[in-house]
Amino acid sequence: MYITRVGRWRVVHRQVDPRKAISSKELQALELRAAILVFTTGTVRGGEMKFARKAMGLRQPELGKLLGVAAETVSRWETGADPFKRYVSLAVLYLLEKYQRTGDVLAKSKKPRGTTRKLVA
Secondary structure, eight states, rough: OOEEETTEEEEEETTTTHHHSSOOHHHHHHHHHHHHHHHHHHSSOHHHHHHHHHTTTOOOHHHHHHHTTOHHHHHHHHHTSSSSOHHHHHHHHHHHHHHHHHOOTTTOOOOOTTTTOOOOO
């Protein structure tokens, strides 16, 4: 069992053997899963936002650019000085899940084959 502290939440990873050391890559994967779990609860605060940003390896200016806001705005969200809307936490959840799938939040999504449609008027 391994416990990850995500803001005000404690996430328990039961599948981890406490007698074994975990690698930094495994720790990063655990932290990413913990952030995704917390963001699916719908009640996210600044501490959780900061944890998620760090789990993706982003700095405040980088996350701000991805969300279309200034780095100062991200800072205010993380400190609790400025609340953020639900759509912001959903956008961060999307980025977390994308990072989990691809290892990069900037990776372009692949276009599914055979989905091109034409509209004829």
